[in-house]
Amino acid sequence: MKTAVVTFPGSNCDRDMWVALRDVTGNDPVKVWHGDADLPDGLDFIALPGGFSYGDYLRSGAMAANSPIMRSIIAAAERGVPVLGVCNGFQVLTEARLLPGALMRNAGQNFICRTAELIVENANSHFTSAYSVGERIAIPVAHHDGNYFADEETLDRLQGDGRVAFRYADAVNGSRRDIAGILNAKGNVLGMMPHPERAIEAAHGGSDGRRLFESVLTVVA
Amino acid sequence: MKIRVHVSLKPGVLDPQGRAVHHALEGLGFEGVDDVRIGRTVELDVADDTSDKALAEMCEKLLANTVIENYRIEKVA
Structure with missing residues (x-):
């Protein structure tokens, strides 16, 4: 499986993502820089990592969503290539309109850094x-802007179409309907605030994130 | 041409920041504050022939996230 990890200025989970993908797939992921115009050919999977791209200027993910590489990522997503955005990557995907809704400041105003229990919905x-x-799976969260917002009609549609992938077992950040991760209509783009790449092996304190990457592997292998 | 773009959260969108500031104002002893909403002002200096359409596009594509925010364009001078 040929994978890529995109680095924006201010990404800080790109290496964790890279190591997770290498461990699960057995191949070194390609490192892609935000200023690149094109993605490498033949990618099976693209990951947008967590961090604080562009220092969260304007809105989290807003600047990165307009990076040169995003045009190629949007095109790849439209072709059906699986795209995962974690944390800041999720924010970038919503700002790029690949996923509906927006991620706002946590309801409690605090940065939240702990392991959260998620319920697999799809x-x-x-x-x-x-x-x-x-x-129920245990996946770390670490974010300030993870409060998922969408209007009621959009939330109903997401829920009705099975596009809520993960929900928080308990309220974490004020997200509407405790949504932790959502899919696009085609099902090949997932955005989630929790960090599956931080739960790959026992030494991480848990390995519940590993199966997310293994799922993708079974689809594209 | 000087332009001011006022970006504000849509009605109904919870503003945790505004709520925290509201509490702080009450803590300072100010009474009668019913609500606090925090927005953003973006000042632009653009060519005089910049069209209204181009300004609206700047807001739609970048300056505001229309999922959660409204914007108002003010021509200052």
Whole structure:
């Protein structure tokens, strides 16, 4: 499986993502810089990592969403290439309108850094087939702007179409309907605030994130 | 041409920052503050022939996130 990790100025989870993908796929991911115009050919999976791209100027993810590389990523997503955005990557995907809604300041105003319990809501997607519906998994969260917002109509549609991938078991950041991760209509783009790449092996304190990457591997391998 | 773009959260969108400032104002003893909403002002200096359409596009594509925010364009001078 040929994977890529995109680095924006201010990304800081790109290496964690790179190591996670290498461990799961057995191949070194390609490192892609935000200023690149084109993605390498033949990619099976693209990851947008966490961090504080462009110092969160204007709005989290707003500047990165307009980076040169994003045009190629949007085109790849439209072709059906699986794209995962974690934390800041999720913010970038919403700002780029690849996913609906927006991520706002946490309701409690505080930066939240701890392990959160998630409920798997959809176990049929490219990213979640190795989980089962209703399963509870432990994945670290570390964010200031993770409060998912969308209007009621959009929330109903997401829920009705099975596009809520993960929900927080308990309210974490004020997200509407405790949404932790959502899919696009085609199901090949997932954005989530929790960090699966930080839960890959026992030494991380848990390995519940590993199956997300293994799910993708089974789809594209 | 000087332009001021006022970006504000849409009605109904919770503003945790505004709520915290509201509490702080009350803590300072100010009474009668019903609500606080925090927005952003962007000042632009643009060519005189910049069209209204171009200004609106700047707001739609970057300056505001229309999922959660409204914007108002003010021509200052």
